[in-house]
Amino acid sequence: MSPLWTILLILVPLAGALLVIFGGDGKNAYRDALWASIASLVPAVMMLIRFDYTRAAEFQGAASWTWIEQLGLRLSIGTDSIALLLIALTVLLGPVCVLASKTAITKHRRMYYAWLLILQAAMVGVFASRDLLMFYICFEFTLLPMFVLIRMFGSTNRVAASTKFFLYTFTGSIIALAGLVYVVGFAADLNGAWSLDIGVLTAAAAQMSAGQQAMVLGALLAGFAVKVPLFPVHTWLPLAHTEAPTAGSVILAGVLLKLGTYGIYRFAIPMAPAAFTEYAPAIATLSIVGIIYAGLICWIQDDIKKLVAYSSVSHLGFCVLGLAALNAAGLSGSVLYMLSHGLSTGGLFLMIGFMYERYHTRDMRKVSGLASKMPVWAFFMVFFAMASVGLPGLNGFPSELLCLIGAFQADEAWTLAGEPGAAGVTLGPWYAAVAGLGMVIAAMYLLIMVGRICFGPLVEPEGHHAHAVLPDDLNTREIITLLPLAVGCLVFGFFPGLLLDAIHDPVNQTLELVRAGSAAAADTAGAFTQGVRP
Amino acid sequence: MIADLLTTPALSMSTDAASLSVGTGPSWVLLIPFLALLGAALCGVYAALGVKTKAPAWTIVALLAASFAATVAMWLGFDGNPYTVKAFDWIQVRWGEGTGAAAFIANFSFYVDTLTIYWMLFVTGLATLIALYASEYMSHDVGTGYSRFFAAFSLFVFSMACLVMGDNFIMLYLGWEGVGLCSYLLIGYFYKKPSAVAAAKKAFIVNRIGDLGLALGIYLIFVHFGTVEFAALFADAKLQGYLEAAKVGNFDDIPAMAKAIPLLLMVGAFGKSAQFPLYVWLPDAMEGPTPVSALIHAATMVTAGVYLIARTYPLFLTSEIALPIVAWIGTITALLAATIGMAQFDIKRIMAYSTVSQLGYMFAGLGVLTPTGAAYHTLTHAFFKALLFLCCGAVMHGFAGQLDLRKLSGLRKVPGWRWVTIGMLVGCLNLAGFPITAGYFSKDTILAEAFVTPGASVIGFLLLLTAGLTAYYTFRVFFRVFMGPVHYEAGEEGHDHEHHDDHAHDTPGHHGDHESEPHSVESEPASQGPEHTSSEEKHFAKHSPAPDKAKQHEFHPHAPGWAINAVLITLTALSVLASGLYFVGGNKDLHTKHYAGTMIAQSTAAYDTPYDKYAFKGEHAVAQPGVGPRGVIAEPLTMPIIGGDPHKMMYFVSGVIGLVGIALAWWLHLAGRTTAAECRMDKVARMFGPIPKWAEHKWYVDEFYHAVFRMPLVIVSHLSHWFDKLVIDGLVNLFGLLPRVLGGLIRPSQSGALQGYAAGMIGGAAVLLLVVLLIAARIGGAA
Secondary structure (H helix, E strand, O other): OOHHHHHHHHHHHHHHHHHHHHOOOHHHHHHHHHHHHHHOHHHHHHHHHHOOHHHOOOOEEEEEEEEEHHHOEEEEEEEOHHHHHHHHHHHHHHHHHHHHOOOOOOOOHHHHHHHHHHHHHHHHHHHHEOEHHHHHHHHHHOHHHHHHHHHHHOOOOHHHHHHHHHHHHHHHHHHHHHHHHHHHHHHHHHHOOOOOEHHHHHHHHOOOOHHHHHHHHHHHHHHHHHHOOOOOOOOHHHHHHHHOOHHHHHHHHHHHHHHHHHHHHHHHHHHOHHHHHHHHHHHHHHHHHHHHHHHHHHHOOOEHHHHHHHHHHHHHHHHHHHHHHOOHHHHHHHHHHHHHHHHHHHHHHHHHHHHHHHHOOOEOOOOEOHHHOOHHHHHHHHHHHHHHHOOOOOOHHHHHHHHHHHHHHOOHHHHHOOOOOOOOOOOOHHHHHHHHHHHHHHHHHHHHHHHHHOOOOOEOOOOOOOOOOOOOOOOHHHHHHHHHHHHHHHHHHHOOHHHHHHHHHHHHHHHHHHHHHHHHHHHOOOOOOOOOOO | OHHHHHOOHHHHHHHHHHHOOOEEOOHHHHHHHHHHHHHHHHHHHHHHHOOOOOHHHHHHHHHHHHHHHHHHHHHHOOOOOOEEEEEEEEEEEEEOOHHHOEEEEEEEEEEEOHHHHHHHHHHHHHHHHHHHHHHHHOHHHOOHHHHHHHHHHHHHHHHHHHHHHEOEHHHHHHHHHHHHHHHHHHHOOOOOOHHHHHHHHHHHHHHHHHHHHHHHHHHHHHHHHOOOEHHHHHOOHHHHHHHHHHHOOOHHHOOHHHHHHHHHHHHHHHHHOOOOOOOOHHHHHHHOOHHHHHHHHHHOHHHHHHHHHHHOHHHHHOOOOHHHHHHHHHHHHHHHHHHHHHHOOEHHHHHHHHHHHHHHHHHHHHHOOOHHHHHHHHHHHHHHHHHHHHHHHHHHHHOOOOOEOOOEEOHHHOOOOHHHHHHHHHHHHHHHOOOOOHHHHHHHHHHHHHHHOOOOHHHHHHHHHHHHHHHHHHHHHHHHHOOOOOEEEOOOOOOOOOOOOOOOOOOHHHHHHHHOOOOEEOOOOOOOOHHHHHHHHHHHHHHOOOHHHHHHOOOOOOOOOHHHHHHHHHHHHHHHHHHHHHOOOOOOOOOOOOHHHHHHHOOOOOOOOOHHHHOEEOOEEOOOOEEEOOEEEOOOOOOOOOOOOHHHHHHHHHHHHHHHHHHHHHHHHOOOOOOOOOOHHHHHHHOOOOHHHHHHOHHHHHHHHHHHHHHHHHHHHHHHHHHHHHHHHHHHHHHHHHHHHHHHHHOOOOOOHHHHHHHHHHHHHHHHHHHHHHHHHHHHHHO
């Protein structure tokens, strides 16, 4: 696979952003942004076609440019299959977000679409980067566009939401940076040469002592857990989600939260394998608390967008639980969750956005029973709710199933008995059973949402007038916006094998790394290796 | 002697079934589920195109009939060896290498053995018939609602096929949740009605509680046996070892983890099959259109729990407590639901409680070691209960949604209701266990086995009592609604201007203000044939007369048309013929005597009490000593109190009890009754004080659940919400104030916040560079 496609994937949206800014007035902005986001589908599809899935764990399409040679500073790109699929998801959401914004955004359109495209480039950059510098710059740079989207285009409480979003995640990532820098220093000490290459750093980090690993893990989790968000550092998310414009919520749920879980998968686990293994029960416990706690909060919300926002906290709990299981089922399920959650929750946010454009309220006490007026809208609402519930046959099910099986299996008792087991993690049946309550709670809050917003007698806000531009029910543009997500939900519900086969190699390689890493740490337990030079 | 006993045919049977080679079957078997899925997709297309004809109904009837034909072909072509048919790879995760290699494999693939065939025959057959019935019943909704109904209906059949035919537990789970979804969509079909929406939600959520048990059971199966595929599981050497241990009552050798599996699976079964304590959703599910109640909530979906336990019977045999729990839960459910059913006035609800109660019999049958009895009762119940529901539906359809047995009487004499009356009578006789009906034989199998299973005779007595109650409440309905003086009031449906509920032809113009003053008619409306009524309705619908004019117009019940009658006649015939299955299809080489027994004996559910394996005397097995999962039984078991072989005695005992129940219903509800509303029972009920009222209120179980489970959860949720807002977010805000205060010291104005953040971010990058440089310098110095 040529690195050209990856580079194009970053450059096309940036060029699109320039076109939007300088290419005329606000009317053209939507059109130009749409074309730019559709154009970036081409390199994404080329990447998906050209990628060699038999070597899925290798970073393909790699390229590297020297920046400051003496310091080992380089810009490197390359993707394994997991990064590739996350990039594909990001690029797929591009046109969806632009399409969803056509009538929702009426002011400052050039600014809006430009930031949207820049955000896409930054997210692709995060997944494609193979050196720490580029990763961190892109990781941080996703904050700014999102901040602007919420601050400028959000609803009433947008100032507080954007500020909290920015400060919270920024603080987290500064701490993560400290952890990464520590690893860089350790690697430099160990290798005697200076490198920011993620592969080199990962290999070196596994040599850290248990204590060092624990420290690094703590720092990395501080950054990534906020992004996920994991209980109890989640409070920025409901606020940001609720206030963000529809496209912002879709990106937030679809990709930005996955930066957290991806960060854990890519950095926290391989760099601190022994510590992660040791603290996996604690991490799993936090995610389970999040699943139940956020789920119950969802259940009593009147604000439909806040409900879906909290449901993200609950859902991502399953994703982290799968990571904490540290076995093939759990990790596969977790990666699958990263890919599928964006489709169903993104879909729900779109549905809410379309409803909001018509009624200008998110309060289910003021608007309900819409099925009789908007049957097509109600159909998609029920569909995405069912995907989110984890109904078999839709995308949520395989990922949730594997995360739970992973947690169930992750018990030394099974491993010792020679049964399919984990890498020495002790979670076990009780973790899965309590997390499984999340399945029941998800049904409770999503069905109460569907029951209120779609069914029952029609209730419309007082003084509601038909929207000037939009018809009662969804128009063709809105249906086209939804279709990629709905089709994705169905395809990955029935054919999750498409994804599972692709991620098999990297997942198993990561597991090998964890096994080797924990074993090494066990050997050198207590030994303080810093200062030891080869 | 002991050596003989150790090779009980019973347990070796399941071993045989499992060790049979599981080959690959013909791929046309895939047509059975996928024709139904195609039907659902086509109905979706009809809905999108806005088709305003009955095309969805005919499409579905044709496709389901084809699916049924394929099922029959599958049955006829079955040679005794189970086989699998794979559609495509579904969920596969592999890990490890060499000897450590393991995998989680769940393909989209189907497993066919006699149990599958047995279940699929009545599922697809009844689905076809009920789709035909619904084509007429739902005709008032022709248009989008009609397409929506048949799409969900067909999707249900697909899901049910996946549940019953799936070759692994994950497919079963797919079907399990799929039928739950369709049930949700169909209960909530009248989505503007808050009670229907609430009932749909309740059904889904209560089922999800059960599903969690099932899911955990599946995880445990995977972790313990390393597979979720039926063929591999039932051939598993470890499981065979457990069964060997169970055969001699040596349960201590079986690990607790394996014994926990059936306990988890049964929670799922209790949810789906509406058993105590998870039965509360089923009576509420009657909010759905009646064809749905007949197919999903009486004949097929609710038997999924019975299927699950039958399918995983070997797993249940490995625990010494699993089957007794199943038996007791079934018995408690049967009795409890019967007592509630006795006190209800809504005939559809009575049928719903009777379904819960009869499902209790099936579970009791599984629990007292007669999966044959359970499966046979499932089949006969599917026929007669579908028939009963469809008859109730015809009444509801014809009387504008009237279901109150105090407002309906003497329908037997109303013209056009002959087939409904006959169908209802046949259904009631079956349900009441009237001698020589199918329901009588199937119920007797379970009752008799309860008495020959050690330690289960109390269950037998409770089930006998329940049989008497069942006969009473069943004929209470029949004697009130179909016998006695002609007297009826129209229901209140068809007056909702927003939409038409269950009733077709009661357009708003037709009945005007009837809802405020239910109109009582005591004369025989002999002149009003169906043809007359419908033309009149067209007339009124067209002209929309003023309410006062309509008020003068008398209510005329609307007799069922050909589709409904044809289905009722077919089901009546099937219900009668089902008793013949007790005598035909037997294979003397096998231990069982009839069709159901033969089918079960060749499947993974193969287990019956050892007693009837040894001595055949004519038609019956005779209780003999033997070896069961509870150890060696030395004494032959006899019927308590009266003695004799329970299988034989039961014919007399249960027959008499059924007749007593019917006689009681006759005396209390028919003899001397002159109006629809009043009967002798009113006086008798007063003698019981408040108890009938409590029973009418379902023993306040819903209220209890609300107070004990829902309210605390609501409180906890609100507390969590405030905790999140005040404590967790409060701490964050407090922490967030710090930099603001510090920032305020340095930079008094808050303007240019955005630039500030951008600067902060660049500052972060600068910090990174700085640290990098410092470390680099250090390395340089050291090198």
